[in-house]
Amino acid sequence: MxxxxxxxxxxxxxxxxxxxxxxxxxxxVLDSFDIVSLVSELNSEFDVEINVMDLEPDNFNTVEAMLxxxxxxxxxx
Amino acid sequence: MQKxxxxxxxxxxxxxxxxxxxADDKNEVTYREFQHQVKAVATGLAKQIPSERNRPVxxxxxxxxxxxxxxxxxxxxxxxxxxxxxxMPVKRIELMLETxxxxxxxxxxxxxxxxxxxxxxxxxxxLQTLQNTSADQDLLDEIARRRIDTDPLYAIFTSGSTGxxxxxxxxxxxxxxxxxxxxxxxxxxxxxxxxxxxxxxxDVSVKDIYSTLKNGGTMYVIPKMMFSMxxxxxxxxxxxxxxxxxxxxxxxRIVENLNVFSxxxxxxxxxxxxxxxxxxxxxxxxxxKYLPGVMYVNLYGPTEITCNxxxxxxxxxxxxEEALPIGIAFQxxxxxxxxxxxxxxxxxxxxxxxxxxxxxxxxxxxxxxxKTREAFIQNPLxxxxxxxxxxxxxxxxxxxxxxxxxxxxxDYQIKHMGHRIELSEIEIAVNALxxxxxxxxxxxxxxxxxxxxxxxxEKCDRELLKQLGKNLPKYxxxxxxxxxxxxxxNKNAKIDRTWLNENYILK
Numbered sequence: 001m002x003x004x005x006x007x008x009x010x011x012x013x014x015x016x017x018x019x020x021x022x023x024x025x026x027x028x029v030l031d032s033f034d035i036v037s038l039v040s041e042l043n044s045e046f047d048v049e050i051n052v053m054d055l056e057p058d059n060f061n062t063v064e065a066m067l068x069x070x071x072x073x074x075x076x077x
Numbered sequence: 078m079q080k081x082x083x084x085x086x087x088x089x090x091x092x093x094x095x096x097x098x099x100a101d102d103k104n105e106v107t108y109r110e111f112q113h114q115v116k117a118v119a120t121g122l123a124k125q126i127p128s129e130r131n132r133p134v135x136x137x138x139x140x141x142x143x144x145x146x147x148x149x150x151x152x153x154x155x156x157x158x159x160x161x162x163x164x165m166p167v168k169r170i171e172l173m174l175e176t177x178x179x180x181x182x183x184x185x186x187x188x189x190x191x192x193x194x195x196x197x198x199x200x201x202x203x204l205q206t207l208q209n210t211s212a213d214q215d216l217l218d219e220i221a222r223r224r225i226d227t228d229p230l231y232a233i234f235t236s237g238s239t240g241x242x243x244x245x246x247x248x249x250x251x252x253x254x255x256x257x258x259x260x261x262x263x264x265x266x267x268x269x270x271x272x273x274x275x276x277x278x279x280d281v282s283v284k285d286i287y288s289t290l291k292n293g294g295t296m297y298v299i300p301k302m303m304f305s306m307x308x309x310x311x312x313x314x315x316x317x318x319x320x321x322x323x324x325x326x327x328x329x330r331i332v333e334n335l336n337v338f339s340x341x342x343x344x345x346x347x348x349x350x351x352x353x354x355x356x357x358x359x360x361x362x363x364x365x366k367y368l369p370g371v372m373y374v375n376l377y378g379p380t381e382i383t384c385n386x387x388x389x390x391x392x393x394x395x396x397x398e399e400a401l402p403i404g405i406a407f408q409x410x411x412x413x414x415x416x417x418x419x420x421x422x423x424x425x426x427x428x429x430x431x432x433x434x435x436x437x438x439x440x441x442x443x444x445x446x447x448k449t450r451e452a453f454i455q456n457p458l459x460x461x462x463x464x465x466x467x468x469x470x471x472x473x474x475x476x477x478x479x480x481x482x483x484x485x486x487x488d489y490q491i492k493h494m495g496h497r498i499e500l501s502e503i504e505i506a507v508n509a510l511x512x513x514x515x516x517x518x519x520x521x522x523x524x525x526x527x528x529x530x531x532x533x534x535e536k537c538d539r540e541l542l543k544q545l546g547k548n549l550p551k552y553x554x555x556x557x558x559x560x561x562x563x564x565x566x567n568k569n570a571k572i573d574r575t576w577l578n579e580n581y582i583l584k
Binding site for chain 2: 010014015025026028030031032033034035036039040051052053055056057060
């Protein structure tokens with residue numbers, strides 16, 4: 001699953017070293033346009049429905065946090 | 078008689094001394110405090126660069142009130158400000174400084190470290206330090222006496238087709254014209270609580286800053302992060318009781334894309350204005366469905382005519398597929414549609430290039446006579462006395478109801494994510510990379526993506542973007558890249574854009 005997520009992220013922003021970044025949102029590495037595309041990709045790739053209330057910096061600052069969110073959503077779904 | 082936008086601050090500080098004028102995520106400042114601070118900055122600056130008038134002073138900006146004290150301090154000192162985002166690539170900052178040759182650069186503490194890497198010989202002044210100067214009212218009065226309304230207020234940079242950004246130079250008079258029009262047309266008053274989205278190096282923010290000051294309102298600088306973590310955005314709008322937003326179309330689109338209103342609604346919004354690119358009715362209908370009581374205004378215009386020259390108050394239902402009009406010209410602005418050759422007016426009902434007459438015209442591109450002459454021309458309909466009009470490069474035509482409809486661009490300029498971009502500027506930057514043999518860009522309008530076609534010995538998307546990041550801001554990055562060992566050429570031995578477009582974009 002992590003590989004799949006990294007593929008999506010690298011496709012989205014080939015210029016970012018995702019595994020090294022710890023503050024993707026707080027440092028503004030990912031901007032609003034990235035988030036819009038990312039959310040729709042994650043929803044379709046992982047068959048989840050990330051909604052507005054999940055859009056918190058803590059859920060998107062690192063690759064691990066995104067993974068946790070996806071797992072949580074899949075379990076709930 | 079009003080000679081400068083500084084009168085807005087003087088008058089509102091008199092009427093509402095203790096009201097908050099600006100607030101960012103950490104600080105807030107009242108009218109009186111702000112007036113003191115900017116006069117201190119002006120005095121400090123004027124002493125550093127004595128007897129300089131109408132000269133550029135760059136400000137490395139952040140989303141902070143401090144940056145605004147820089148703008149007004151510079152204006153009081155009798156010079157004009159040029160905002161530069163401190164997060165821009167160093168090389169781009171250098172290009173802007175080369176064009177400006179500023180007499181000083183003002184910085185905040187965190188933006189200041191950027192200047193260590195930038196080649197610049199003049200004084201770099203810390204805003205915090207300047208604020209600690211004691212204001213010298215006599216000196217500022219002396220400067221004010223010599224000011225005229227056509228003196229420049231700011232230079233804002235926009236993408237240039239030769240690879241060098243152009244600094245659009247705008248006078249006090251033009252901003253007064255705009256802000257008076259906004260008050261008149263949209264009924265702004267001192268109950269205005271504005272939520273600022275646009276960065277300060279983007280002229281959309283000019284409307285926020287000066288409308289706030291003129292009307293005695295309050296402006297909140299919304300943290301950028303909230304436009305991606307949008308649940309917080311709505312909480313913020315409600316907490317601050319924000320009733321007016323003048324946003325980029327793209328910001329409204331994010332709200333629709335993420336279906337934000339299904340979970341939370343803004344409670345105080347009365348006026349929603351948007352500009353920057355064509356507003357899809359699908360997005361607007363989403364907003365109208367959830368917030369039916371709001372006044373929606375479509376604003377159109379390039380930086381060169383001071384933000385906007387036409388407006389359309391949305392006054393009837395539109396189907397998702399319909400186009401939204403750009404409306405009619407503001408007061409004291411005249412709009413002519415010129416034919417292909419810019420020699421005569423387009424035939425009634427036909428498509429023509431939008432050309433503008435009025436006090437709203439910028440003074441020109443700073444230190445760029447050639448580009449100024451191309452776009453700011455003698456009115457071809459009037460050969461009898463000097464009269465300048467600005468040719469926007471935008472094509473439009475009148476609908477039967479008298480409203481103007483945007484058609485397309487005349488050239489390779491595009492609007493992408495609210496930013497105005499010359500595709501050739503990207504091409505120049507890509508072609509400059511040592512491992513790229515040839516490149517061209519095409520905009521995929523349907524997908525809203527900048528597509529780069531490049532020729533190199535091997536595929537190198539990642540390296541290419543990394544290198545590009547040293548020259549171009551992120552919003553100019555290609556969104557899709559196609560590698561070729563050999564790019565197709567047409568009969569004239571030029572890259573075959575038509576073939577690429579047909580086979581990669583339209584397919």
